[in-house]
Amino acid sequence: MIPAMLVSVWFFGLEAVRVLVLAAAASLFFEWVIQKYLIKGPITITDGSALVTGILLAFNVPSNLPSWMVIIGALVAIGMAKMSFGGLGKNIFNPALVARVFLLISFPVQMTSWPKPHAISQGLADVITGPTPLGIVKEGLGAGKTMSQLKPELPNYMQDLVGQMGGSMGEVSAIALLLGGIYMLWKKIITWHIPVAVLATVVIFTGILWGFNPESYADPVFNLITGGLMLGAIFMATDMVTSPMTHGGQLLFGFGVGLITVLIRVWGAYPEGVSFAILLMNAVVPLINRGFKPKRFGANPGVKIEA
Amino acid sequence: MGLLKTFKLGGVHPSENKLSAQVPIEALPIPKKAFVSLGQNLGAPSKPIVKRGDEVKVGQLIAMAGGFIGANIHSPVSGKVFKIDVVLDSSGFRRPAIIINVDGDEWMENIDRTNDIVREIKASPEEIINKVKDAGIVGMGGATFPTQVKLTPPPGKTADTLIINGVECEPYLTADHRVMLERGEELLIGTEILMKALKVTKGFIGIENNKPDAIAHLSMLAKDFKGIEIVPLKVKYPQGGEKQLIKAVVNREVPSGKLPIEVGCVVQNVGTTLAVYEAVQKNKPLFERVVTVTGKGVSKPSNFLVRTGTPISELIEAAGGVPDNTGKVIGGGPMMGKSLLSIDAPVVKGTSGILLMRMDESHRKPEQSCIRCSKCTYVCPMGLEPYLLSRVSKLGNYEMAEKERIMDCIECGSCQYTCPAAIPLLDYLRLGKNKTGQLIRSRNKK
Numbered sequence A: 001m002i003p004a005m006l007v008s009v010w011f012f013g014l015e016a017v018r019v020l021v022l023a024a025a026a027s028l029f030f031e032w033v034i035q036k037y038l039i040k041g042p043i044t045i046t047d048g049s050a051l052v053t054g055i056l057l058a059f060n061v062p063s064n065l066p067s068w069m070v071i072i073g074a075l076v077a078i079g080m081a082k083m084s085f086g087g088l089g090k091n092i093f094n095p096a097l098v099a100r101v102f103l104l105i106s107f108p109v110q111m112t113s114w115p116k117p118h119a120i121s122q123g124l125a126d127v128i129t130g131p132t133p134l135g136i137v138k139e140g141l142g143a144g145k146t147m148s149q150l151k152p153e154l155p156n157y158m159q160d161l162v163g164q165m166g167g168s169m170g171e172v173s174a175i176a177l178l179l180g181g182i183y184m185l186w187k188k189i190i191t192w193h194i195p196v197a198v199l200a201t202v203v204i205f206t207g208i209l210w211g212f213n214p215e216s217y218a219d220p221v222f223n224l225i226t227g228g229l230m231l232g233a234i235f236m237a238t239d240m241v242t243s244p245m246t247h248g249g250q251l252l253f254g255f256g257v258g259l260i261t262v263l264i265r266v267w268g269a270y271p272e273g274v275s276f277a278i279l280l281m282n283a284v285v286p287l288i289n290r291g292f293k294p295k296r297f298g299a300n301p302g303v304k305i306e307a
Numbered sequence B: 001m002g003l004l005k006t007f008k009l010g011g012v013h014p015s016e017n018k019l020s021a022q023v024p025i026e027a028l029p030i031p032k033k034a035f036v037s038l039g040q041n042l043g044a045p046s047k048p049i050v051k052r053g054d055e056v057k058v059g060q061l062i063a064m065a066g067g068f069i070g071a072n073i074h075s076p077v078s079g080k081v082f083k084i085d086v087v088l089d090s091s092g093f094r095r096p097a098i099i100i101n102v103d104g105d106e107w108m109e110n111i112d113r114t115n116d117i118v119r120e121i122k123a124s125p126e127e128i129i130n131k132v133k134d135a136g137i138v139g140m141g142g143a144t145f146p147t148q149v150k151l152t153p154p155p156g157k158t159a160d161t162l163i164i165n166g167v168e169c170e171p172y173l174t175a176d177h178r179v180m181l182e183r184g185e186e187l188l189i190g191t192e193i194l195m196k197a198l199k200v201t202k203g204f205i206g207i208e209n210n211k212p213d214a215i216a217h218l219s220m221l222a223k224d225f226k227g228i229e230i231v232p233l234k235v236k237y238p239q240g241g242e243k244q245l246i247k248a249v250v251n252r253e254v255p256s257g258k259l260p261i262e263v264g265c266v267v268q269n270v271g272t273t274l275a276v277y278e279a280v281q282k283n284k285p286l287f288e289r290v291v292t293v294t295g296k297g298v299s300k301p302s303n304f305l306v307r308t309g310t311p312i313s314e315l316i317e318a319a320g321g322v323p324d325n326t327g328k329v330i331g332g333g334p335m336m337g338k339s340l341l342s343i344d345a346p347v348v349k350g351t352s353g354i355l356l357m358r359m360d361e362s363h364r365k366p367e368q369s370c371i372r373c374s375k376c377t378y379v380c381p382m383g384l385e386p387y388l389l390s391r392v393s394k395l396g397n398y399e400m401a402e403k404e405r406i407m408d409c410i411e412c413g414s415c416q417y418t419c420p421a422a423i424p425l426l427d428y429l430r431l432g433k434n435k436t437g438q439l440i441r442s443r444n445k446k
Helices: A002-039 A049-059 A067-085 A095-106 A133-142 A147-153 A157-162 A174-186 A193-212 A220-225 A229-236 A247-267 A274-291 B125-134 B175-182 B184-198 B212-222 B242-250 B270-282 B312-318 B375-379 B386-395 B398-403 B414-418 B425-445
Strands: B025-027 B033-037 B061-064 B079-088 B094-102 B161-166 B202-208 B228-233 B265-269 B288-294 B302-307 B326-331 B353-358
Touching: A002 A049, A002 A067, A002 A174, A049 A067, A049 A095, A049 A229, A067 A095, A095 A274, A133 A147, A174 A229, A193 A220, A193 A229, A193 A247, A220 A229, A229 A247, A229 A274, A247 A274, B025 B175, B033 B079, B125 B184, B125 B270, B161 B175, B161 B184, B161 B242, B161 B270, B175 B184, B175 B212, B175 B270, B175 B288, B184 B202, B184 B212, B184 B228, B184 B265, B184 B270, B202 B212, B202 B242, B212 B228, B228 B242, B242 B265, B265 B270, B270 B288, B288 B312, B302 B312, B312 B326, B312 B353, B375 B386, B375 B414, B386 B398, B386 B414, B386 B425, B398 B425, B414 B425
Parallel strands: B025 B302, B161 B202, B161 B265, B202 B228, B288 B353
Antiparallel strands: B033 B094, B079 B094, B288 B302, B326 B353
16 A cells, blocks of 8 residues: 555645544554443454555545544444444455545535645645546536546556546545555455456446547556555455455456446436445455355366266 | 476475475484374374283384274384373374383394395285285375275276485475385385386486485386386475375366365375385384484484384484474474474374474464465465465354365365464364364264
């Protein structure tokens, strides 16, 4: 997560540092309070899971979100989504995403006023807010414009890749997120199945729509590198606790996330659907685990010996 | 080096720590008192046929097999039977044992004690199987399944392949490695004997690539033996598991719940094969074996040729004694072995090694919550879901455990080794297997 963290600080400045530190600290604090005074059980804030939840929460909100909202987000993530299910390993839904969706529904204005990213070098003072690329497309298409008319309003692909676009703190830079993903793959923290399934589904599905009518649907590359897709596919959907156990199940899970994301982006009320998609798929993970078993040794020997 | 053969599903690669690989086998002095356990094999315990005060010789039959799945026991020492009593054995249970006060070292006259290697196999297949049965030979890799049972395929089944297990995939252990290096020719004759008994023409010896000297040595010797092929294998735990070894060597998959004979294979351990050679060619029953004594704190990691019934403490003494910071003594290897309750427990036919772990190595890390990272599922060589099986075992839902194929578990411990939350998965799985087995047996009775 380090590359994405650095990029968010680079583009969103001290505000990003504030949100990051606050979210992480608040998550740790709530975990500690709940374990100490409510559960009265062992305290496990050193296992790093609350810290990760805090950082992921920060990634999922705009950098200009008021501090008290960040703290409420942390409380929802840790208290509601994690601890009420029994703590680490027992939660059904990804805590950071539950918090994001909670904040999005409770404070829609603050959660969707995205500060325009600017390098620290350009001064810290004025924070200009602007819409996300996906928001531009959604509103534009809704207002009857075509994709080619919208083109000038959108950042170019290079900007999307690096992270010069509106959005939540951690989701803007596709390159930084990919770097993080490659590192986790290399360290064998995650396997390729979920991210690849999510991204491939989105590309194929939006590709079909775009091929149908390039004027009313955004192209697949645009869909791939904007919004929270990279963050979701690499960091959120791969959360071990809330994803399936077997590779086959993970592919199906990823496909579901990709499909629902596109459905929401194209036909839903919100411009972005990754978080809803992941949460919805989280809910069916137990079912997937039941249906997808590992390849059992000796189940289908398939070898006949010559007698 | 091209692609070496191995099994496909799961597996781990723990540090090998073969400290005693280059230490030649050394005969351990005979103990003053031998504690010959009557429960040295899988299946029924043996029945003593000597009583207090009887004089016995080395190699004399002192206990009879207690059933079809059972094995004879021969005296490892000469002397007088002191008493028959329970002793704490390496499994942690008190089991009956014949305790013998040692006097001299007088062997039965019919045992060929010379070092001559007898190449020609005179015995017929039936005679071989009978000799193996009489000699009380069991699987010496640790499972201690009576060997003659394996050599007698059930009606309707035939074997076409013999595989000798020279994998020794457990870290630290080197007993089989040394036998392959020092008793290579006898091992190959033993292989030939087993092939003759099974009436098969093809014999493989599977050896992991971390023992290049053994592979080279046996490959050279095998040129003089028809039908025996040395198969180098990629190092991967638990390749010494029968089913994994068969998959690796001949690419056949033993069906769930079935024995290797189902795919025409019989697997025998290196130590067992040597014992077969000695029984058939030299008339020597099984009463001694090679045991590795090792550990990072041990001053002289060793491979000893030991009479069964020798207290483990004497082996440790000969390897330089118990180091000060020892936290745990394990019978077997670090992956599958079990920690000993007492180092006075005697060596039995299935004792392959004694591992002394330092205090800092022997502490279990505190158990954390399962975060369903799936690592246990990826490494399980049987394609099971250890996280799920351990949980249903913990909850006592053995019906579900059975449905999720807990009985396929080979107790290799790869899941527990790999678990980042330090959950004692193997402990729960062993418990669950035991209880599920009871459930199945009680249902079959009805």
